Amino acid sequence: MMIIPAAASVRKLNVFKWFLLCTCVLVMYIQWTHIWMLRSEMAEIKHRFRPRDVSEMDGGMCCACCGCKMNGYHRFKETNTHTDIRNKRDVTGEKKRRQRRHTEHHTFLHLVPVSSQSYNDDDLTVLSWAVGRSRGNGLQVSGDTVTVVTEGTYFIYSQVLHKHTTSVMGHVVTKKLKGAESKLMKCLKSIPINVSQPLNTCYTAGIHFLESGSTLQLSVPRTAAELILTAHATFMGILNI
Secondary structure, three states, X not given: OOHHHHHXXXXXXXXXXXHHHHHHHHHHHHHHXXXXXXXXXXXXXXXXXXXXXXXXXXXXXXXXXXXXXXXXXXXXXHHHXXXXXXXXXXXXXXXXXXXXXXXXHOOEEEEEEEEXXXXXXXXXXXXXXXXXXXXXXXXXEEOOEEEEOOOEEEEEEEEEEEEOOOOEEEEEEEEEEOOEEEEEEEEEEEOOOOOOOOEEXXXXXXXXXXXXXXXXXXXXXXXXXXXXXXXXXXXXXXXXX
């Protein structure tokens, strides 16, 4: 009567042992799987972030053993290289924009005389010009007319060397805009009449705002005026300030 309960207890104990063993095996399998995944992630991180010229590879293997030849960084170095190139392009573009703005802001035109044309009906002599020095495209010259392309504040200077026997000579700088005409500057000079060489220079300068599309012209208010048309004696200049 006492054997049956003992046999049942032994069977239950064996079942419990097998259950406990299976549980331990399952837990170990789960832990091993988790550790394997962590090792794989660590290997991937090391492979992505380490320099190419290191001698050790994942798992302690030597790079020379597998014939690898790596220099520099693997991925992020390339990304940084592209970023550096893009930054250099941005800096170069900004430098060019600053140079362009500087050039446009400091547009100037220095003119030298080519010829003069008299108009009897208006009793004046108009000078035609050629470009001596220039920078930018804000001003354009054609014959006796200077056209303002870029509006702004300009410093204007002019000089005319006269050779005439009259007592007073000079010149006028005129602006025309949409049919309206205005005199920007006048230069008058007394010329001695009791000398063998009646030469006199008349120079004037001023600051004016010039609208886009306006034109400038230099004229002498006298027909057949005798002028010395050399670059160092007679000239005109316009400078954006």
